[in-house]
Amino acid sequence: MPAVTSAHPLETPRTGATSAGSGLWKLEAAELAALIRAGAVSSREAVAACLQRMDAVNGALNAVVRRFDEEALADAARADAALRSGEPVGPLHGVPVTIKVNIDQKGHPTDGGIVAYRDLVAASDNPVVANLRRAGAIVIGRTNTPGYSMRWHTDNALHGQTFNPWDRDVTPGGSSGGAGSAVAAGIGPIAHGNDIAGSVRYPAYCCGLFGLRPSFGRIPSSNGTATGLAPVSSQLMAVQGPLTRSMRDMRLAFAAMAQPSPLDTRCVVPAPFPPLERPVRVALVTGSAEASVAPEVSDAVREAGRRLAAGGYLVEEVAPPRIDAIARIWAKMAMPDVMAGLQPLIDTNGDDGIRRAVALWHEVLPSYGPQDVLTALGERSAALRDWQMFLETYPVVVMPVSYDLPYRVGFDLTDAPTTARVLEAQGPMMAISVMGLPGLAVPIGLAGTIPTGVQVVAGRFREDLIFDAAEVIEAHGTPRTPVSPAWSPA
Template structure:
């Protein structure tokens, strides 16, 4: 492989080659920056390029290795950071014009942990206003495009992250997820992610002026979007390192104890009020067969209280948003984001007052049911969305648009409400009338066992292949 093609390497391949000295970090970063220059203008995924800073860090890492300093596990791996997380000297704009000059005085734990592991930040990626849409567009930086084409939204809120990593800009893309914001972009772009469980990754922004609401603390998590599932096993141990600024972080190792085999996987195609699209059904069949062939014991189950947990959880979250965020959204948000929130509040009527406290307390009821289920089924294979990913701005198309974009995603936000880990991996490349489109499935893991979800993602990827390969054949 020539130096100019080093952007094609996975994070695992990159770290192995830079640590061994087969290639320099400078060469890797130069290739990724060149790739950014080539494809980002039509994607608008990276909205704050950090080329000079990245080159300087690459030189420093090469010099340190040459001097005999130990290399971190992510030595020289190019990463992007979402613009709603603090990075020293950079604006934490969250896609909001009024916040464009909120400069971070320090690094968030996820940034400092990636840097400690040897990663190189090459840019910051786009998000919708307030990071609260399943699509990515804002008045500050504009729309992010999906590298598969303009017929598919890039997802949100980590849409810039999903688009950039699949287009070959960086091997790892940071994102976060309060209702699906890691998994939506993974599904839209054909990437792989695992939404960590409650308190698994330390979270804090030094620029913040108030603490987040209790449900935001319970439901929002930090994570990574990748194009090769094995890269999660390489990178997530660094991301989950402790940080005293998050007093509720749970300092467990990445790998849990080995389970007696075969591991049982609950399987469901249940989509409740929504029709299951044939392409999604086929993707689920492929994922099931891949797991069976890999030695898992897959059995159909009736998932307990899932739809109820999702709807109650999102209505509770909207209650907290109404109480704590609505004034800022109304004052600082565009008409588009205000229209989105009007529809959120209509379709997910916010709980308020005593009822909100009761529904927040009910999290334990739903989580207990799933904890009991997952004593028998440590993994559960589910749809992510009941239909292929939607078109840009679908959530602005009134009642039906919002129902498709978010109303059908109860399999997503239910996992945030219960605090369960959930992997998202492509299991099919569909040839639809509007164009080719990846179809992802979800793998819910037992609490604290993100590693099991990633193992299952790897087994599915080994059957299906990486989606970046056919994508790059199209992109060049």
């Protein structure tokens, strides 16, 4: 198992936490919701505590880039009044959450980190925001993203760089880096993110959190501010998902977000699945036939396997079909489709970071055309079929999030060889995106000051299998969060 430093030891999930004063920001969403429903604390107190935590640490992190204290406190007051009057309340009633700046939230700009869009104010909520509100959540701020949300590091010309509370020189990930940094530091127990190539899972990995890329079609999304037609590969691979500090909160957040909406034609509500034969078999992926894997990454996967075996799972080291080859389908689908549509916008409105990062992608990736997209769609179908057959035998797969530990800041702007390695190392996330499978980043430990973790994968719409396995892993300890930035007085 990766070395664990004494500064940030492992801990098992908290239970029965008390709830006085400003310490409310430390609590999980499930704890806060229970206390609010019981009348032990008010939503206004919970929101105020998280806003005070934001005051204390956000100056060092730049995780939340648009905050609205007055609006959030007014929403909390209404939540408290509803509870006093006996109105029905949702599972997240009164709980503070954050929303990423690249989806619509009524009355606020959907700027996506782009200067040209800073006044693009949404007239309505994206369905995932509406679902969180319907569950009772109180939105306290909007979190940072790289320009056009197409980097694995979070920085832009409009809002600046976001920092990782574990280590200022290590990336918080991207594109939901603001979301990851905020949750890890205690600015709200649940953050919204989105993921097309790892943009929820990678920040969760970098920040020591749980981060879910759900099955294609499980959580609705639609931006009224968007114009034009959605690229095919974006429709197939882009999803919304939560980042949390515990699996209890992950279950709550996913259930709240995963309510269907007619605004998203992809939405599905899966039928119940028959019970699995026990013990459940787990495929453990510790290496790669094509790429080098950091030893700390392999160690984390093996540690997760030991925890699952102790929990009654039948764990075997075995490789699923063609992970690295499937990862390469991502570029074959997205570069002539999503990126071709984005390139003129990046050229016109993008900052130096996104221009440089995407230019390096173009330098190291093959020059794909429209016909390649059609070929890639066929390859995607064949890959998913092969994985579905594999998952019949091994319903759960535990594999790396990335083949490398979280990178140092600047990694994606360095040079073509570094970018080529990054694209290779991020293959485990990209492969899962290609197939539309659910993948959950699960924290395991620390390598020095840097979090380590694994990705737990299952078949389409089998988030339940992922959650069950992740809870077994979590029970043996995870990096302690929330964490205060070491360079901050908070």
